[in-house]
Amino acid sequence: MNSKAISVVTSTAVPLNIENVDTDQIIPARFLKATNREGFGKNLFRDWRYIDNDENKPHEDFVLNQKKYSGKILVAGKNFGCGSSREHAAWAIKDYGFDVVVSSFFADIFRNNALNNFLLPVVVSDGFLHKLFTAIIADPSKEITVDLPSQTITLAGGDSETFQISDYKKTCLLNGYDDINYLLSQRAKIEAFEKSI
Amino acid sequence: MSKTLFEKIWEKHVVESIADGPDVLYIDKHFIHEVTSPQAFAGLEKRGLPVFRPQKTIATADHNVPTLHQELPIKEALSRKQVEKLTENCAKYGVELYGLGHPFQGIVHVIGPELGITQPGMTIVCGDSHTSTHGAFGTIAFGIGTSEVEMTLATQCIMQGKPKVMRINVEGKLHPGVVSKDIILHIISKISASGATGYFVEYAGSTIRSLSMEARMTICNMSIEMGARGGMIAPDEVTFAYMRGRKFAPQGADWDKKLEEWKKLKSDDDAVFDRELNIDAGDIEPMITYGTNPGQGMGISDTVPDPEKLQDESERNALRKSLTYMGFKGGEKMKGMHVQNVFIGSCTNSRIEDFRMIASLIKGKKKSPDINVMIVPGSQQVAAQIVKEGLDKIFTESGFFIRQPGCSACLGMNEDKVPAGEYCVSTSNRNFEGRQGPNARTILASPLTAAATALTGKISDVRELLNVNPA
Numbered sequence: 001m002n003s004k005a006i007s008v009v010t011s012t013a014v015p016l017n018i019e020n021v022d023t024d025q026i027i028p029a030r031f032l033k034a035t036n037r038e039g040f041g042k043n044l045f046r047d048w049r050y051i052d053n054d055e056n057k058p059h060e061d062f063v064l065n066q067k068k069y070s071g072k073i074l075v076a077g078k079n080f081g082c083g084s085s086r087e088h089a090a091w092a093i094k095d096y097g098f099d100v101v102v103s104s105f106f107a108d109i110f111r112n113n114a115l116n117n118f119l120l121p122v123v124v125s126d127g128f129l130h131k132l133f134t135a136i137i138a139d140p141s142k143e144i145t146v147d148l149p150s151q152t153i154t155l156a157g158g159d160s161e162t163f164q165i166s167d168y169k170k171t172c173l174l175n176g177y178d179d180i181n182y183l184l185s186q187r188a189k190i191e192a193f194e195k196s197i
Numbered sequence: 198m199s200k201t202l203f204e205k206i207w208e209k210h211v212v213e214s215i216a217d218g219p220d221v222l223y224i225d226k227h228f229i230h231e232v233t234s235p236q237a238f239a240g241l242e243k244r245g246l247p248v249f250r251p252q253k254t255i256a257t258a259d260h261n262v263p264t265l266h267q268e269l270p271i272k273e274a275l276s277r278k279q280v281e282k283l284t285e286n287c288a289k290y291g292v293e294l295y296g297l298g299h300p301f302q303g304i305v306h307v308i309g310p311e312l313g314i315t316q317p318g319m320t321i322v323c324g325d326s327h328t329s330t331h332g333a334f335g336t337i338a339f340g341i342g343t344s345e346v347e348m349t350l351a352t353q354c355i356m357q358g359k360p361k362v363m364r365i366n367v368e369g370k371l372h373p374g375v376v377s378k379d380i381i382l383h384i385i386s387k388i389s390a391s392g393a394t395g396y397f398v399e400y401a402g403s404t405i406r407s408l409s410m411e412a413r414m415t416i417c418n419m420s421i422e423m424g425a426r427g428g429m430i431a432p433d434e435v436t437f438a439y440m441r442g443r444k445f446a447p448q449g450a451d452w453d454k455k456l457e458e459w460k461k462l463k464s465d466d467d468a469v470f471d472r473e474l475n476i477d478a479g480d481i482e483p484m485i486t487y488g489t490n491p492g493q494g495m496g497i498s499d500t501v502p503d504p505e506k507l508q509d510e511s512e513r514n515a516l517r518k519s520l521t522y523m524g525f526k527g528g529e530k531m532k533g534m535h536v537q538n539v540f541i542g543s544c545t546n547s548r549i550e551d552f553r554m555i556a557s558l559i560k561g562k563k564k565s566p567d568i569n570v571m572i573v574p575g576s577q578q579v580a581a582q583i584v585k586e587g588l589d590k591i592f593t594e595s596g597f598f599i600r601q602p603g604c605s606a607c608l609g610m611n612e613d614k615v616p617a618g619e620y621c622v623s624t625s626n627r628n629f630e631g632r633q634g635p636n637a638r639t640i641l642a643s644p645l646t647a648a649a650t651a652l653t654g655k656i657s658d659v660r661e662l663l664n665v666n667p668a
């Protein structure tokens with residue numbers, strides 16, 4: 001198993017109970033000027049985290065600024081990651097320290113970007129999402145287990161739900177392989193395809 | 198078996214289907230820009246790989262460029278570095294670049310079609326979600342992330358799950374003062390900002406057929422704003438007439454051969470779509486948005502919806518949050534409200550037809566002195582055409598100033614931003630919180646509505662300026 005691989009994540013979670021979180025909120029465009037992939041975590045949700053863009057003036061009520069919430073799992077409202085295709089959004093979430101994002105619905109491009117960065121998007125039912133929010137807010141020390149091999153998400157001492165992921169992607173995540181590795185192994189096939197068109 | 202246009206093009210480009218996994222999809226054209234490509238090139242370098250098919254990638258600088266004094270070095274160091282990095286990467290890997298100062302430079306989704314690079318039947322990707330614009334030519338075109346940009350550079354393929362297919366039929370005649378931007382804002386307001394997630398959309402019907410290529414591009418452009426993977430329109434005589442003679446369009450015998458192929462590109466009569474939606478063009482008014490996602494739109498004579506009247510708690514909270522940000526109240530009318538800014542530009546509405554439309558409205562009238570207006574052509578070629586047709590004189594006489602091509606105030610990244618707390622009636626595509634600058638408040642609208650607002654200083658119903666009766 002290489003360092004990127006994901007298998008079982010057990011952690012407390014951060015509840016972001018907002019719907020339609022777009023990638024401009026996750027990482028505003030003015031922070032996209034970097035030419036490498038690192039360091040975007042410090043600007044994650046920048047304009048929701050700080051008043052007037054000032055790191056000394058945190059918005060006290062924003063979840064990332066509430067000390068009681070922490071962990072490797074972000075639980076978010078439905079239609080998470082809509083809007084711009086910027087992969088910087090997935091980089092920022094991963095760089096901040098999350099390994100899993102849970103929602104009842106993800107935007108397509110964000111979902112692919114997350115998977116390509118070993119950030120696991122877990123789709124749960126609206127009902128289960130509601131349960132997660134209620135449980136975390138009632139007790140921020142509550143742990144959640146996301147088990148990729150068995151495709152289950154479980155609230156400590158309570159409910160559990162299964163989630164979908166294609167066999168291909170599951171194998172990639174468990175082994176730390178990315179799509180480029182796969183495509184590079186298919187070069188001969190791609191060249192043959194080019195000749196056929 | 199009968200097939201949709203989407204399925205026909207998709208299947209032709211599948212190199213391999215992985216069981217319980219994505220398809221390996223071959224990409225005909227790949228556009229790149231300065232913001233989402235540097236990390237992809239860095240990835241190639243790390244793996245010691247060349248660009249697999251450099252002739253199939255085209256680069257431009259658009260997102261992070263100034264729109265004044267492009268002849269001077271970019272002032273801000275990080276932006277300058279990002280644009281320089283693109284130049285460096287293109288030179289090193291043999292990719293054609295239409296950078297600042299090049300006569301073909303412009304917003305990536307404006308230049309592809311106008312140069313004839315975008316052609317029916319192709320698969321097209323770009324690290325930008327509005328790649329759906331190119332679908333107006335009957336292509337499968339969609340936005341990708343930087344890892345996928347790297348895949349395309351390395352192998353000319355990406356791995357994608359096949360989306361479902363939805364058809365949206367728009368039938369009937371549009372009222373005067375209602376244009377393609379209003380059609381798409383209307384559709385998104387009906388279906389919501391996530392209503393087409395998981396789908397690829399084909400737009401069809403007599404209204405769509407009656408539109409110019411520019412107007413069709415505006416519609417396909419905003420497909421992503423309802424969550425769709427992309428949007429497409431089957432090519433027809435309008436498409437072929439637009440393409441003929443363009444710089445990189447096929448010529449001579451080649452053109453005739455291609456034309457025969459392109460004419461076959463349509464959904465079979467009995468093709469089955471996973472979902473269909475019917476829209477009556479006569480129901481559409483000039484549209485504006487009141488909230489912080491593009492689904493929160495309404496006709497200009499409507500009132501802002503009242504969150505307190507919503508049954509569902511999470512919907513109520515979401516609408517409250519949007520209205521608080523925008524500074525609007527439920528039940529309020531937006532028409533007649535004073536705004537400080539107007540932005541005319543972006544890959545949604547910055548083509549020559551948009552400028553012709555605005556010029557015919559503002560001719561002989563004066564800009565309101567109370568309003569800041571930014572007008573930004575989509576490309577150097579559009580800018581040159583404006584001058585060639587003498588439209589620039591009309592703009593100048595009315596008190597408007599035309600800037601240089603780029604994404605400008607569409608995304609709050611480069612120098613052009615809307616000041617905090619101020620309103621901006623914008624022809625762009627996203628009204629997200631802070632999209633046009635921290636705490637900026639965006640109201641999406643058509644070029645006609647934006648221009649009418651620029652003349653009056655207030656959110657205006659263009660039909661009153663055109664002397665047509667609001668239906």
Ligand code: SF4
Pocket residue numbers: 259260304305306325327543544545603604607608625626
């Ligand atoms: S104009 Fe706006 S939406 Fe279009 S490509 Fe540029 S930033 Fe993206």
